[in-house]
Amino acid sequence: MGRSRDYREHGADASAGSGPVSRHGDAGAVGVARHFGAQQRRMPVWLKATTAVLTVVLLGGLGFAGYWYFRLQSNITTAPLNAGDAGSGSDDAKGRMQILILGSDTRDGKNAVYGAVEDSVGYGKSDVMMLMDISADNKRVSVISFPRDLLVDIPECTDQKTKSSYPARSGMMINEAMAEAGIGCAVDTVNKLTGLEIDHFMMADFNAVKELSNTVGGVEVCISDAVYDPDSRLRLPAGTSTVQGEMALAFLRTRHAFADGGDLGRIRAQQGFLSSLTRKIKDDGTLSNPAKMLNIADTVTQNLTVDDGLASVPSLLTIGNRLKDIDISKVAFVAVPTTPALSDPNRLQIAEPAGSQLFTALQQDIDLTDPTAPATPSPSETAAPSAEPTETVPAVPPYEKAIQPVTVANGTGVQGRAQEIVQALVAGGFTQTGQFAATPVTQSAVYYGTGFEDVAADVAALLGIPAAQVQSAPGVTGVQAYLGTDFTSGTTYGAVALPEDIVNQTAGDTMCQQANPFLIVQE
Known part of the structure; x- marks a missing residue:
């Protein structure tokens, strides 16, 4: 009888028969399950610690991403793309993309130190106007500058906020296009002038230049002689210098320090600055570095106004992603061909046929660095x-x-x-x-x-x-x-016929600006 009790308590030998073995096998299975359950209740300290750390890291990562997404999204200011019809419905991730880049001369807020509010009328004037054209295959970019003194026809525009309409005007400076009816009127004016249909715009103010140049650690520029411009307070020695903050802004704003002191010399200097900035960002691997991209995105979005189609962090990141692998020799900087205006020699008008040749090449999506390909x-x-x-x-x-x-x-x-x-x-x-x-x-x-x-x-x-x-x-x-x-x-x-010198420089070219002889100083 004692042996029977032993069998029940400790299990049976398999040779004793299938029935008892089957019953005791089931009991054993229950016993094993209880044994594992006991192990789970007594989780090792190292496993608890690892689980806690992973949980904290995961939640922290989600919180970090959420924080930056919310911050960047909150920074963005928007305005309508057009001053009339609805904007483009283009797919930003693929296909050709054209973005009008504007620099506002508004003196509101942080920009008040550069003049009185009365110095900028209405929405302000476009101190800088460039059209960035990204090819569908992401292999080339054309950046076309429009001189602010260029006389153009401004179409009828409606302020999308106030719904006030402004009649079409002829022979107006292009930088006045957005002063009354807003940024959308500047977009419509460039569309009318070029025969294109712009997909998006980005408008930055004076403060954006200062903060961006500081964020990237300065931008190298070059000038033939030492200059001082009392209007913009630009002071540079001859040769190469690194500019940031106020000096970077002065370099881009000056209207007198370069060439003959006109708008075209200023445009070449701006293009040289952007070429150098492009090289720096590419060389530093900024577009592939999330931390650097976050810092730049934070700086830019705080001082940026975009159309509704770009008013999201993913949309802005899409542009950065499209630009990151482009060969800098295929980033072409161009100025719209101009000649002194017949109505006012202090202003400019489109030089023909070169102007129409450029716009035709843009309409046909020609590579401006190699326009020989048949269209x-x-x-x-x-x-x-x-x-x-x-x-x-x-x-x-x-x-x-x-x-x-x-x-x-x-x-x-x-x-x-x-x-x-x-x-x-x-x-x-x-x-x-x-x-x-x-x-x-x-x-x-x-x-x-x-x-x-x-x-x-x-x-x-x-x-x-x-x-x-x-x-x-x-x-x-x-x-x-x-x-x-x-x-x-x-x-x-x-x-397509294009003037041989239509491309001023590519982002791969290091160029030195010619100083205005009247502003050269002794070092």
């Missing part, structure tokens, strides 16, 4: 032959180029454009030419009257206009080359 215009509406009469000489057989009547109808919207094509025709042997302004159209065409089909084919071939755009028009005497907005530059259709 194929997209098909669009076909022009109708102009009804405007032209003086022509009847064709005389046999076919001789020198006596064929060929006219050029300028439907490009670019003043003087027809003369370029006339010169190309004369050089090609068609010396009996005429030209006139015509209704703007989107697609160029060659029209021919009865008996001039062969002449039209040769004219089209000379200008590179596809055969599909050569059409019969009995009302035309001779041949008429009707130029559309797809043919605003060059003498070969579909090819």
